[in-house]
Amino acid sequence: MALVIIAIAMLMRVASSRCAPVCHLGYPTHGTEVSGHDEDLIHFSLNLEFLEAEMFLWNAFGYGLDHAAPELVNGGPPPIAPQKANLDSLTRNITGEFGLQEIGHIRSIIRTVGGFRRPLVNLSAANFAMMMDEAFGHKLHVGSLHSALLGYVGANSFLIGYLSKRLVAGLLGVEDAVVREYLYERAAEVVWPYNHTVAEFTSQISELRNRLAKCGVKC
Template sequence: MSAAQTKMATRSCLSAFLLLLVALEFNIVMGVTLPQCRPIVATDTDLIQFALNLEFLEAEFFLFGALGRGLDDFAPSLAQGGPPPVGGRIADLDPLIRRIIQEFGYQEIGHIRAITQSVGGIPRPQLNLSDESFAAIMNRAMNTTLNPPFNPYANSINYLLASYVIPYVGLVGYVGTIPDLTRRTSRSLVASLLGVEAGQDAVIRGLLYERANETVRPYGMTVADFTNRISELRNRLGMCGVKDEGLIVPVQLGAENRTTSNILSADANSLSYSRTPPEILRIIYGTGSERSPGGFFPNGGSGKIAMRLLR
């Protein structure tokens, strides 16, 4: 190929790349939904049962963290024959945090019961609540190998940061589910569940915000640094733009562009973000793919939606 032809080919590739960028920017500005971000087609029952995957995860993590025991001790029938979680254990929490997390755990039992009684249950999926599971997430979020490995059960700060990873995902999932529900009873149930999930997330974020400038020992990074990096990771894994923000944000992302505090994560109109089931799975699997299990769900989620996407 001559120099002139090479130069022309280079210009053609550059032009094609620029056109791609322009098209992507046009899609964003015009509100065009990318294929991986579109809602899925599913029944009310399947959509609500999908949420049980997050409810099981939260119930087991909170119960083990506060009490050292899980669903099999408190409400074994709700597990629907699913395998017990691995790696969960009692955390070294101060009395106030332990009391709060204990309440959260009991609330999650109620959520599982309410969903099961309303639309039927699904088997509890295999859950991995081990130190290694959380350490892998934190390493990826912080873009380094933390030394020593992050231990969610070591102290109150670590446990709250680990808790920051989970309930918000369930919250945005419920927000994304409501518009796709057809029955009034379904919308009423999900709205009630959403209210408590939002409250839990707000409490966790509020407790962490009080400690935002504290250093997470021995890593030399602040609580706010961790939350910002975790939120950035969830945005990358979800693959559908910014729907997650840490505790401290640039003023242009704060409420009415007037604050850098971000105790409640919300959009430009201070409305809750929403996510679809595929987005949720990409995040909780930690793989960025709804078809590749991992993270907290080594064998994938339960229910028709998770299993359909896995296949």
């Protein structure tokens, strides 16, 4: 009986291999892979990827791309005044994963459209304090919050090549969703040593991003 079952299974496998179509995933047989226009748009966003990678890595681990992925910096200058953040274990783990994800983003961009030297990024507390002052419209006495802009949503509709679109689709990850959930859970908490809640900071930073980006609401 066992031999009969095995024989039937083998016959069914042979029949299915002859009849079932084989799907080959690939790229279009015509069209543009990556246009020069695409390269310009994606290279602009590469600047932001470098910024985010350095910010997340330094915040979580106390080191940046020079240690984590030195082959990506291509001789570019190190960031200005980075420092490890005082984070609880959950926030540190999330931030660290974001940093590692940004390394993957940079590699994907370089592999698809080429890259350039890491730009100089200012991660100093004074620079972020200036950003927060602008967001609130007045000087805050202490400040070191981080903010990074994402350029892919606006650029996506202007891309031409199918490889460019596939690249950007892969880069549009879940960072914003994770951060927003994290912020919503703590919306009513007061950010020490300020007299402003997490919700107030989030709202003011979003308004600043809208003003800087122009042409409609971006967040």
